[in-house]
Amino acid sequence: MGKYARLRQRLLAELPEVKMQEALPASRDELALVHALSYIDAVATGSLSAAAQREIGFPWSPAMAERARRSVGATLQACRSALSGGWLAANLAGGTHHAYADKGSGFCVFNDFAVAARLMQSEAPGLRVAIIDLDVHQGNGTAAIFAHDPTVFTLSLHGARNFPFRKEPSDLDVELPDGCADVEYLEALERALDELERRFEPDLVLYLAGADPHEGDRLGRLKLSFDGLEARDRRVMDWAWQRRLPLAFAMGGGYGHDPEATVQVQVNTYRTALEYASHWAVMAPARGTVAGSTHWHNAAA
Template structure:
């Protein structure tokens, strides 16, 4: 059965200043690449944006009102890293809905992938690091309200998921794990339930061993009903904001490892593409495609063979 893919064109419909650091075009480029290898348009599901008041489940209502209304002060917007616009709010509300939909479809189908998401630096009452709202926390808490008991957030972005860690610190039924580079943003780390702060010069096989050991321990000990996987590619050796030295082949092995272990354990997995920062969108898209190659190896081998490593 085809794996559900969640995407909305608004993800890349944001005008940013020239030379802005955020690669906003990568979402559209990623969908185009998937279509070009034969993914059917009907395989993509389009989320409807959530309403701002729904964010009160996890975010401060005053913060949500100020940000959505364009009333957040300049210093707070600089911390986020984007200039305010209606398009910025629209894509953020839609992406929040997308990760929630991805999680819901994963529970139904076993696996689902979101062509956005991973905004793990957003806190209860402030944004940070290109993250306005925390989609991982929102999806986890939403599914918890729907009756899902135990959820694991497994974050392999090169930057620690500090917002996720702090927002869920008092929720014993949602476990947070962050495997990240120790000498990287954010400067002040928060305490996840399971943190692995890796040195920048870690060998690739050692990295894969650490990831496998963490995931195996958490799956066996916590036995989650759902895994939310942040498959950030900013740990790649060519990333301009990451410090790890992973190859494209190692990214694929990492994603295979995570997806295969959850598949073998019959635990539904919802993945978001997370961070990745290169000005060459074609090169960056190729890195994000490794997650889809790993997923298609389980669900559509012919498509998997069309994605280069």
């Protein structure tokens, strides 16, 4: 958990251009766009069963419930910022892609990308959302929530032999072998983005920029270098930029033997994002929008 605070500290010290605001908690009605009311209320009141808490991975507390709502809220605000003229915005936490509509799993309580996609669609009818999930673990909860939904395209690149061991079918799944390194990974990503473009025309991109494909990760099983992960981020952001698509991203997993290595991957993502934010800032005034980018953080993290 300490990686979230450490990321915020390093961004304040090293990338002061990143604009931060406190995330507001997602409301019950917003969460209910995706999640069962009985589950939302169980999280709020602490009435989750012991089995449900074990599946999430940590015990219930008032702070846990508050943090879960704020982690979703940060992604909601990042999406609004991206769509309203910021073009590129982020959540310092988030990426909770293992949460299903009626339960949490794998350190994920509520599914922030799913709630954000549904809320943005309710505010802009007809909006089409592409979710590019590059966490090392498959986005099973997200895939299940949007199964057979033609308005949301789910793309997941993940370790074939990693958690979750029962995977849900995304619109496009790319399974990678243990030990996959930079060249193989980036080639797979390029093919996946080509396939996404052939099959779907999004209006908004949600990008899960997991740090856990890094070679120093305890749980990742892949072998991407710092440079490889930076190239990954650059390719996704360039893909969105070339198509003038607003992009919101979240940080997802990261479990480095050295926690500072996980934070370094994420700092590099923000450094790349600032570069692309400058491209959007130049373009935005010409389209009658407000230039700049806003990055939200979860004060409960």
